[in-house]
Amino acid sequence: MSLRRWVATACGVITAVAVTAVPVHAANPIITTIYTADPAPLVVGNTMYVYAGRDEAPTGTSNFVMREWHVLSSTDAANWTHHGARANIATFGWAGADAWASEVEPRNGKYYWYTSINGNGPGWMNIGVAVGDSPLGPFTDAKGGPLISDSTPNSSGLNIDPTVFVDDDGQAYMYWGGYWGPRAVRLASNMIDTVGSVVTPTGLTNFWEAPWMFKRNGLYYMMYAANDTSGCVTNSNYACQRYATATNPLGPWTHRGVVLGQVSSTTNHAGIVEFNGQWYIVYHNANAPGGGNFRRSVAVDRLYFNADGTIQPVTQTTTGPPPNPGTGGGSGTNIAPSATASTSHVSAWESLAAINNGGTPANSQDRSNLVYGNWPQQGTQWIEYQWPAARSINRSAVYWFDDNQGIDLPASCQLQYWNGSQYVPVPGQSTCGTAGNVDNVITFNPVNTTRLRLQITSRSGYSTGVLEWKAFQS
Ligand code: FUB
Numbered sequence: 391m392s393l394r395r396w397v398a399t400a401c402g403v404i405t406a407v408a409v410t411a412v413p414v415h416a417a418n419p420i421i422t423t424i425y426t427a428d429p430a431p432l433v434v435g436n437t438m439y440v441y442a443g444r445d446e447a448p449t450g451t452s453n454f455v456m457r458e459w460h461v462l463s464s465t466d467a468a469n470w471t472h473h474g475a476r477a478n479i480a481t482f483g484w485a486g487a488d489a490w491a492s493e494v495e496p497r498n499g500k501y502y503w504y505t506s507i508n509g510n511g512p513g514w515m516n517i518g519v520a521v522g523d524s525p526l527g528p529f530t531d532a533k534g535g536p537l538i539s540d541s542t543p544n545s546s547g548l549n550i551d552p553t554v555f556v557d558d559d560g561q562a563y564m565y566w567g568g569y570w571g572p573r574a575v576r577l578a579s580n581m582i583d584t585v586g587s588v589v590t591p592t593g594l595t596n597f598w599e600a601p602w603m604f605k606r607n608g609l610y611y612m613m614y615a616a617n618d619t620s621g622c623v624t625n626s627n628y629a630c631q632r633y634a635t636a637t638n639p640l641g642p643w644t645h646r647g648v649v650l651g652q653v654s655s656t657t658n659h660a661g662i663v664e665f666n667g668q669w670y671i672v673y674h675n676a677n678a679p680g681g682g683n684f685r686r687s688v689a690v691d692r693l694y695f696n697a698d699g700t701i702q703p704v705t706q707t708t709t710g711p712p713p714n715p716g717t718g719g720g721s722g723t724n725i726a727p728s729a730t731a732s733t734s735h736v737s738a739w740e741s742l743a744a745i746n747n748g749g750t751p752a753n754s755q756d757r758s759n760l761v762y763g764n765w766p767q768q769g770t771q772w773i774e775y776q777w778p779a780a781r782s783i784n785r786s787a788v789y790w791f792d793d794n795q796g797i798d799l800p801a802s803c804q805l806q807y808w809n810g811s812q813y814v815p816v817p818g819q820s821t822c823g824t825a826g827n828v829d830n831v832i833t834f835n836p837v838n839t840t841r842l843r844l845q846i847t848s849r850s851g852y853s854t855g856v857l858e859w860k861a862f863q864s
């Protein structure tokens with residue numbers, strides 16, 4: 391692959407972050423009003439967000455001009471809304487250019503945006519991290535300096551393309567790297583410090599750049615760009631997406647094949663996510679009008695797994711996937727209305743009946759169909775459902791109440807079930823989301839139980855509340 395495309399482009403600093411929400415495309419590329427690259431999908435509640443850099447290179451130039459990161463969102467993976475730039479070079483006071491690939495990872499009610507950015511100090515690219523209270527920010531520099539730089543011991547030849555993953559046990563990992571140099575490190579629970587040494591993962595055959603990590607059915611997956619001509623691309627100026635699997639988050643990895651073949655841009659950068667029960671790959675190409683290697687555009691297509699967990703090669707389409715609006719919690723019947731609710735505390739002027747009265751909140755401030763709140767209690771509170779006979783349950787969805795006064799979105803939550811003698815966490819549960827204005831869907835291995843409990847931990851100084859809590863029969 392030509393190194394020419396890696397030449398850094400000096401660029402001015404943008405100080406204002408545009409805040410817009412504009413409907414865009416329902417076809418590939420998903421946005422053609424600007425050029426976008428290096429997409430990173432994230433599902434929060436019933437919404438898929440895509441974080442992408444913006445390509446601003448004029449026609450005919452052969453360097454990246456990238457100064458800001460944009461956000462798009464969709465509730466059906468087909469129709470997209472553009473939310474404008476939500477971070478840019480000026481977000482990181484210590485940096486000066488090259489807003490390259492990024493990824494957002496949620497934790498403890500916050501959203502950590504890991505970015506590739508050119509620092510002003512020695513060396514070239516660094517990994518920075520910004521933080522915000524919602525998927526759309528606002529985002530501010532979380533650390534005041536690079537998380538990874540050229541002076542980090544055993545860092546990559548090119549410190550770009552972070553992918554961050556939080557395992558079920560709460561341990562976070564970051565992978566990154568370019569120039570055939572993948573690297574990995576543990577992150578502290580604050581998500582902005584590394585723990586232990588940077589390691590060089592093994593088994594990522596022909597790794598070039600752009601790692602993307604996820605977990606499915608207990609197996610770890612790493613997708614990454616490769617540029618070999620042995621089954622990947624016809625010309626090593628281009629790249630494909632290979633993938634490997636492991637039974638341990640730090641490997642060793644076993645190479646499994648090609649997920650996404652060559653695209654129309656030289657670079658190939660992608661992310662994989664499950665949304666409303668289906669799997670998607672989000673990637674970039676040069677297919678927008680006037681597009682090119684430095685004027686790329688984001689596309690979305692379906693991704694399919696085989697029964698043995700291997701991934702089928704992706705079919706790139708111009709239509710994009712059909713709308714998948716989901717069911718507000720997946721398939722199955724919401725059995726919450728037939729349960730008897732109880733709680734550790736309900737405010738005298740609010741109502742526990744709110745949580746299972748079948749309301750459809752318009753937003754987290756919506757009081758039109760009763761609200762449950764536990765003010766003035768703080769710390770950990772709970773709400774609970776009980777059925778007269780055991781039910782098999784494998785999904786839940788909670789819509790939080792936030793009155794912008796004493797009741798705020800929670801810091802964290804956990805779903806538990808009664809195993810006959812005590813409450814224990816439901817097995818294999820996905821992240822218990824704390825986002826406002828959405829159904830926060832929790833999936834888990836089916837449990838057969840008469841009682842389900844949602845344990846809610848408040849943010850310091852606040853109480854918590856719920857507008858609707860659903861439980862789905864498997
Ligand atoms: O967009 C700049 C760089 O190109 C990214 O960091 C790489 O992954 C490649 O897509």
